[in-house]
Amino acid sequence: MTAPLIFIDLETTGTRATRDRITEIAALKVIDDQPVDGWSSLINPGIRVPANISQLTGINDDMLADAPYFEDIAESLREWLGDGHTLVAHNARFDYSFLRNAFKRTGNDYRAPIMCTLRLSRRLAPQEPQHNLKAILARHAIEQTRAHRAEDDVNALWALWKTWQARYSDEVWSYALAEELRHRTLPAHLDSRQLTDLPESPGVYFFYGHNRLPLYVGKSVNLRRRVLSHFQRDYQDNKAMRLAQQIHHIEWEETAGDLGAQLREAQLVKSLMPIMNRQLRKQRKLTTWYWPSQASQPALISGDVLTKPYDGALYGLFRSAKDAKDTLRTIAEENKLCPQVLGLTKGKGRCFASQLGKCLGACQGKETLPAHTQRAQEALAQLQIKAWPWPGRIIIQEGPSASGKRTWHVVDHWCYLGSADTLKKAQLLTQATLPAFDVDSYRILNRFLRTPEQHGLRVKAL
Ligand SMILES: [Zn+2]
Structure with missing residues (x-):
């Protein structure tokens, strides 16, 4: 007897495994190529089903009102699924991550090997452009009663499985299954052959989606390890899962080391604007405090100041004038500097801060301006921007x-x-x-x- 296979399909309220919820589960247990048991239930998600999802699945709030919650069926389902039995599903990572997260919320750590029929289809028929369930079923002339209802999808998957078994030789079929299990953590749309040449050297890597849309640019001192790590944590992490769902193509560039990888990453993120890179995306304009020599207060400047010669010192790199002012204000308060002399507040004579005892009195001659300037610059020293130490390039x-x-x-x-x-x-x-x-x-x-x-x-x- 071979180990049972569990054909499974879930309907959900959306695509994010940690936030959206399951609305229907259907599964079919197959042992030695014979279906032995079925499971099917609507699940009350505890949240409303978005209208567009209802339209797609035909499952609406009314139908779910009397359905059990996941926690009500968790124990019996967990028992039914068994231990270590392979889950077979179309785009299996999706169903698996929803199932894993649902069990996790009930305090269960459910894990199972997965077999993805979408990836299997790409492996068996790489020449075909489409591998969504509807397209595959149409190619094999398999009738499906209601698409996007879990039980019908599971029955269709089982029919497809039998069709494949009949159509391909034992050798081709078992090789495809073995290869698929070996690469089961890889994204559904990605051809795993693209990963075989990934070097263990420093560099930058690119994830592309459908139509070569740049999804993500990253860097690492070990390209191979870093890229593969993206696909090993997607069950808990919405962002990683969305990324894995969308990747169609991977490219990389080797660099001689970490510096090259970091510079190139920062440059590429700005030029390609990948949709999943948030941090480095903006070409950030520099705003800084410029304190000219001999002056008693700094001035806020922005733009390409660092590339021009200047007489004085620059303090801090800020995203906005507001950030710059807030920082200087905090430093002034911490050091009892005069906000008026620094130009943060307007006025003449004794400043408001000094009336509160928060200014040592540079505004009213109690502290000389050079002494105040020296204290202010010492307080700012940690923020000072290094002058370019070379004459040129x-x-x-x-x-x-x-x-x-x-x-x-x-x-x-x-x-x-x-x-x-x-x-x-x-x-x-x-x-x-x-x-x-x-x-x-x-x-x-x-x-x-x-x-x-x-x-x-x-x-x-x-
Ligand atoms: Zn003052």
Whole structure:
């Protein structure tokens, strides 16, 4: 006797496994190619079913009002599913993650191997453009009574399974099953052959969706490990699951090391605007406090200040003028500096803060302006932006990496101009126009250039 297979289908209130809920479960237990037992139940989700979902499934709030809640059936379903029996479903990660999360909410840790018929179909018939259930059933002339009702979908899946078994030789069929189990954690639309060449070296990787839509750009010192890790945590994490559901294609670029990977990632996120990258997406305009030498207060400036020579000091990188002012205000309060002398409030003579004992009195001559300036600059010192320590452009050599890759990065005033795999090509980049100042590049470069040798970098000023 072979281990039972559980053909299963769920209907839900939406697509997010941690927020949406199951509305119907149907399953069919098959042992030695014989159906032995069925399970089918509507489930009261405890929340309203969105109208568009009702329209798709035909399941509405009225039908669910008297249905049991998941916790009511959890125990008997858990027993029925058994331990370690493979779940067979179309886009199995979807059903599996909903099931896992539903059990989790009732205090159960349910795990099972999964077999995805969508992936299996792509493996068996790679020439076919469509692998949604409706298209596959149509290709095999399998009749389906009501699409998107769990029991009908499960019966259709079982019919499809038998059709495949009859159609393909034992050898082809068992090879497809074995391969599918081996790659079962991979996204449904992704051809796993794309992953076989992924190197264990540093670099950036790209996830593309349908029609080459850029979904996500990431970086790592180990491309292979990082990319695969995306597909191993999607059962608990909505974002990872949405990503896994949408990936159709993966690409990558090797770099000589971590610096190249980080610079390239920041650059690509801004140029490709992948829909799942939030953090680095915006080309952030720099806002900073500029304190000119001899002045008694700083001025707020934004734009490409760091790429021009200046006389004085710059403090902080802020997203907005408001952030900059809030920060300076807090520092002033903590150090009993005068908000009026700093230009944060308007007025003449004794400031309001000093009446509250929160200003040492630079506004009324109790503290000299140079003394106040010195205290303020000391308080701000931790935020001071490093002046570019070289006369102009530099070339940073990175590598060789474990795989022998070397890269030359061209940088000027904390701006990244580009990289090349030979010094000669990099020298051509030194003629490029300076890009707009970018906060992310500044942060990356500042971190690496503090101790270049620790990162295996060699810096050459031009
Ligand atoms: Zn004051």
